[in-house]
């Protein structure tokens with residue numbers, strides 16, 4: 001095992017007063033951390049990950065655009081990271097950064113091939129069918145707690161809607177979906193079952209690919225199999241895994257963060273009973289103010305270069321400061337707010353590796369429908385705790401509520417729900 005990277009290489013610019021990218025302030029007020037970083041370092045800040053590992057955090061809107069639109073200079077494959085020799089084998093962030101063969105880390109022509117297949121497969125999902133399925137899943141989940149008059153909307157709703165919708169999009173049948181969901185959740189929990197969860201996830205994916213090769217259906221897996229890119233079963237399995245993880249987590253957090261905004265901000269209060277500010281506005285505002293993926297890893301410099309006034313060495317890691325860029329004063333109004341109706345946030349990133357457009361559209365249908373059905377079924381929904389008692393997960397990487405406890409008048413079963 002190599003030594004922890006506590007001793008920076010001599011003269012390493014990333015260690016000139018690098019700010020730690022962890023700690024309670026990211027949980028309580030990430031906006032303040034970004035303001036301080038910007039004041040101290042400008043648009044590209046030296047930061048330190050757990051274990052003293054150095055990186056650059058790009059929090060300038062323009063610099064993030066520049067970086068993500070130059071894939072030849074800022075590559076996607078983490079294998080070129082110059083810090084790998086000093087990163088311990090059991091470094092907790094290793095699974096997040098390690099290069100595995102998938103759409104995520106592919107570059108150039110190989111990325112175009114995989115990205116075309118994923119984009120076409122997602123585009124083939126009928127938006128009408130998608131919305132109908134979201135409504136049915138939302139209704140069925142609400143049925144489980146509607147009679148109780150109280151619920152935790154994170155665990156019982158926001159976390160589950162996107163997962164069940166994605167299982168349907170992939171063409172998983174009702175018996176496979178729970179195995180896949182358990183595997184994913186065990187893996188994401190990072191506990192003792194994480195490894196076996198990750199393995200079960202891949203096994204279900206592979207079985208799914210084999211099943212769909214024999215019995216094609218109207219689903220994303222079949223579209224990937226039939227795509228002219230001629231992906232192998234292994235490639236499809238890997239990219240389905242990316243789609244599941246990339247789709248589930250941010251969409252869950254997006255639903256919860258937009259709901260929190262609607263339940264705590266009086267500008268949205270009227271729309272709970274069908275009034276002024278719309279669900280769409282809450283969704284957009286949540287992306288500007290509390291974007292689900294706050295920081296994304298990353299890009300790796302292919303040669304020595306400069307960005308935002310900083311000297312970047314070949315192989316340096318640059319993290320996408322999505323939340324930081326959204327808060328860049330250069331793209332905010334004088335009062336610090338994002339302009340109404342402005343969708344030019346960085347929450348889905350930018351450039352050829354950004355979240356694929358049909359994935360963004362699907363996420364919007366899933367999140368929008370989830371909130372719409374909830375407010376329709378439980379019109380007097382209210383927060384069951386004081387706003388300041390809501391707890392965010394202790395992470396610089398995501399903006400995610402631990403729980404969203406609500407109360408409401410106990411309702412009745414839906415007519416459209418039923419078995420998933």
Ligand code: HEM
Nearest residue numbers: 103104246247250251293347348349353354355359362363
């Ligand atoms: C149905 C839901 C979603 C699906 C299926 C999905 C899928 C994907 C995929 C396949 C990628 C990799 C693209 C590539 O490397 O070429 C990706 C990247 C990404 N997605 Fe999504 N996504 C979804 C929802 C979201 C949401 C709700 C957000 C945030 C609000 C988000 C933010 C991102 C970001 C920041 C990246 C990284 C882009 C980069 O490296 O520059 N995604 N997504």
